[in-house]
Amino acid sequence: MNLQQIIDQLNLTVLTEARGFASIAPTGGYSSDLLSCVMAGAKKGFIWITLQAHLNIVAVAALTEVAAIIVTENAQPDPASIAKANEQGVILLSTPLPTYEVNGKLWELGIRN
Amino acid sequence: MPPPTRTPTEQEVHGRHGRHITDQDAHEINRVEELSYDLKIRDVMTAEVQTATPEMPLSKILEILRINRVSGLPVLEDGNLVGILSIEDIVRAMEKNDLSSPTSQYMTHKVVTVASYDSIVKAMSIFTEKSLGRLPVIDENHKLVGMITKGDITRGILVALQKDYKEEEVRRYRASHLFEDIISERTTLVLRYTIKAGDFTQGGKASSHIKRALVRLGADPQIIRRCCIAVYEAEMNLIIHTTNGGILKLEVEPHRITMSTTDNGPGIADIAQVFQPGYSTATEQVREMGFGAGMGLVNMKRCADTIDLNSTVGEGTKLTMRIFIPNQTFGGRRKGPNDEPSTNH
Numbered sequence: 001m002n003l004q005q006i007i008d009q010l011n012l013t014v015l016t017e018a019r020g021f022a023s024i025a026p027t028g029g030y031s032s033d034l035l036s037c038v039m040a041g042a043k044k045g046f047i048w049i050t051l052q053a054h055l056n057i058v059a060v061a062a063l064t065e066v067a068a069i070i071v072t073e074n075a076q077p078d079p080a081s082i083a084k085a086n087e088q089g090v091i092l093l094s095t096p097l098p099t100y101e102v103n104g105k106l107w108e109l110g111i112r113n
Numbered sequence: 114m115p116p117p118t119r120t121p122t123e124q125e126v127h128g129r130h131g132r133h134i135t136d137q138d139a140h141e142i143n144r145v146e147e148l149s150y151d152l153k154i155r156d157v158m159t160a161e162v163q164t165a166t167p168e169m170p171l172s173k174i175l176e177i178l179r180i181n182r183v184s185g186l187p188v189l190e191d192g193n194l195v196g197i198l199s200i201e202d203i204v205r206a207m208e209k210n211d212l213s214s215p216t217s218q219y220m221t222h223k224v225v226t227v228a229s230y231d232s233i234v235k236a237m238s239i240f241t242e243k244s245l246g247r248l249p250v251i252d253e254n255h256k257l258v259g260m261i262t263k264g265d266i267t268r269g270i271l272v273a274l275q276k277d278y279k280e281e282e283v284r285r286y287r288a289s290h291l292f293e294d295i296i297s298e299r300t301t302l303v304l305r306y307t308i309k310a311g312d313f314t315q316g317g318k319a320s321s322h323i324k325r326a327l328v329r330l331g332a333d334p335q336i337i338r339r340c341c342i343a344v345y346e347a348e349m350n351l352i353i354h355t356t357n358g359g360i361l362k363l364e365v366e367p368h369r370i371t372m373s374t375t376d377n378g379p380g381i382a383d384i385a386q387v388f389q390p391g392y393s394t395a396t397e398q399v400r401e402m403g404f405g406a407g408m409g410l411v412n413m414k415r416c417a418d419t420i421d422l423n424s425t426v427g428e429g430t431k432l433t434m435r436i437f438i439p440n441q442t443f444g445g446r447r448k449g450p451n452d453e454p455s456t457n458h
Contacts, residue, residue, distance in 0.1 A: 020146060035349075036408035039342050040415070052403045059317025063324060063341050080314070088321075 001025065001109050003068060006047070007093060010105055012070060015077060015092040016085045024091075026067040028113030029106050031099050035060050042066050047111065049102050053077040055084060062088040072099045148273050154236055155229035157269025158250045158259035164189045165198055167217035171206050174198060174216055187249045187257055188220050194249055194257045196220035226251045229258050233266050289331030292367045292443055302330075302365040308351040308374075310358040313402065319361050320345040330365065331443055336436060339416040340370055343434050346409040347374045350432075353399055355379070359429075367443055372417070373433045380426035387422070388414065 004021035007014060014021075027045035032038050033052050042048050044065040050057060053075035061069050068091035071077060077085070077092055085092045095102060163177050165186040174186060178200060185199035202219040206212055226249045227236050236248055240263055250259040292300055304326060306319035323344050327337045344361065351359040351374055359376030386392050387410050395405025414420050417434035424430040 033403050034406035034408065035403040036346060036406045036412055038403075039345055040408070040412050050403070054402050055314055056316045056402060056404075059321065060345075062321055063317060063345055 001111060003091070006106070006109065006111075009109060010070075010095060010097070010102065012093040012095050015071075015082050015094055016090065019089075019091070021091075024067050026111060029103065029111050030066070031103055039064060046113075047106065049099050049106075051075045051099060053081070055081045057081070058085045058088060058090050058092075061085075061090040067091065068093055070095060070102055072097060072102055144274065144277065145270055148270050149234040149237060150232050152233045152269055152273060153229065154227055154231050154233055154250055154261055155258070157233055157265045158229070158261040159265060160259040162187065162257070162260045164257070165216050165220075166190060167195060167215060167220070169216045170213050171198075171203055171216060171219060172212040175203055175212065178203070185247050185260075187224075187260065188216055189257060192256065194224060194226065194251065194255070196222050197224045197247075197249060199246070224249060227261065228252070233261075233269065236261050237263075237266060285329055285331060288326075288329035289443060291330065300366065304363040304365070306348075306361045308348055308358050308361050310352060310355045312352055312358075316349055316352055317345055319348050323363050326363075327365075327370075332370075332438070336370070336438060339436055340372065343413045343416040343436070344372050346413050347372060347432060347434070349404060350374070350409055351376060353395060353404055355430075368438055370436045370438065371433065372435075373431065375429070375431050377429040378427065380428055380430055381422070381424040382426050384422055384424060 002022050003024040003026060006012070006026065007021060025045075026047045028043060029047045029049060030038060030042040031049040032041065033050050035052070035056060038048060038050070038060050042060075042064045046064075046066050047068050047070060048057075048061060048064075048066045049070045049072060051072045053071050054077070057069055057071075057077075058081055071092065071094045074094065074096045076094070082092060084090075097105075163181050163183065163186055165174050165177070165188045167188055167190055177186065178184065185197060187194055188196040188198055196217070198216050198220040202221070203212075206214060206219050225239060225243060225245060227239065229250050229252050239245060239248060247260055247262045249257055250261050252258045291302065304323060306322070308319060309315065320341055324337060324341050327340060332340075340363075344363065348361055351361065355376040356378040357376070359374050362371075362373045362375075364371040364373075381387055389407070390411045391407040393400075393405040393407035399405050410420075410422070413432075413434055416436070418437050419433075419435045421433045422430070423432075
């Protein structure tokens with residue numbers, strides 16, 4: 001399951017610049033809104049699901065090298081966060097769904113690590 | 114205490130379709146996309162091109178194509194591009210046994226061109242849309258300056274990628290051999306960052322600079338990950354909790370990495386308490402941003418081999434963490450015979 005398929009299946013909005021989504025294969029997922037937990041628990045290549053939308057999620061994603069962030073419940077990162085994400089190569093995706101539903105859908109798609 | 118390690122699953126290693134997709138792959142695919150905008154047509158085109166004139170007989174053109182091993186020629190009249198003749202046109206003429214005819218009779222008059230200052234992505238989209246194999250390249254004055262083929266583009270991208278790769282390799286080589294090249298009784302590389310209190314917009318910036326430095330130095334990925342988590346928590350603590358910010362310092366030695374922060378207040382009253390998971394003094398505002406989980410020092414303790422926290426209320430706090438590097442394996446391996454970087458560029 002590559003990131004492009006995930007974007008299509010979950011009908012996610014891509015907030016950052018398009019890049020080779022089809023060539024990115026997320027290796028697992030991690031859901032939390034507490035950044036310390038994400039630092040400790042999210043592995044390189046995971047998808048991180050959170051309803052946090054402020055600038056600091058970009059730094060955490062860059063440090064943990066997660067494949068992408070899915071921001072849930074239509075939380076809106078501001079333009080500065082999106083610009084920073086583009087600069088750091090962090091992929092920001094958004095959805096109106098709550099975190100729980102996103103987790104369930106990703107699990108169904110086979111992202112089970 | 115090192116963090117618990119886990120053997121990566123089959124899926125993590127090979128991806129869902131059995132193909133090994135590394136970050137490097139993803140990075141390079143994106144870099145190709147980037148290059149198709151960065152590279153200009155003049156960077157990759159063939160500049161010295163053979164040309165034909167409208168009067169030239171096709172038999173002569175066939176000769177030029179054969180000798181130069183190309184499959185098409187731009188046709189010039191008084192220096193102006195008036196057409197293009199490809200091997201397919203010659204095949205048409207051959208079918209009619211008509212090779213003595215002039216070029217003008219078989220050439221394509223309406224020539225699709227690209228400008229030398231365009232990005233190669235322009236040529237790529239024309240190749241796809243119009244199923245063309247080669248395009249004449251013109252300059253600002255509409256004069257022919259070269260030809261471009263798909264092969265030129267592929268070669269141009271490969272050369273650019275190779276150059277990127279070599280530059281990074283040389284940088285990494287230099288950095289990873291720092292400790293071997295500089296001889297002293299004790300070599301220490303000190304990285305120092307001033308962290309401002311309350312400046313959440315810069316949160317994690319020092320940590321990402323530290324991460325890049327450690328990658329360049331050739332540190333083990335697991336060590337880098339532990340350092341990153343520890344310094345990120347320390348950096349955020351300076352931003353969240355200090356009165357006037359503080360200094361984040363990283364000292365790299367061949368056998369260990371020392372991370373420390375120093376600030377001048379407010380200080381911590383009960384040291385034992387801050388090591389309790391879930392204990393936090395963060396404000397509601399800070400918690401809303403996802404900080405203040407009360408896991409910062411817990412994370413640091415988990416990632417560092419030693420941690421030392423000293424604080425006096427009203428004076429300030431000094432935090433020191435150390436990670437020991439087994440076998441002093443900076444650069445990932447001991448020096449071998451193949452360790453010289455190639456210099457032929």
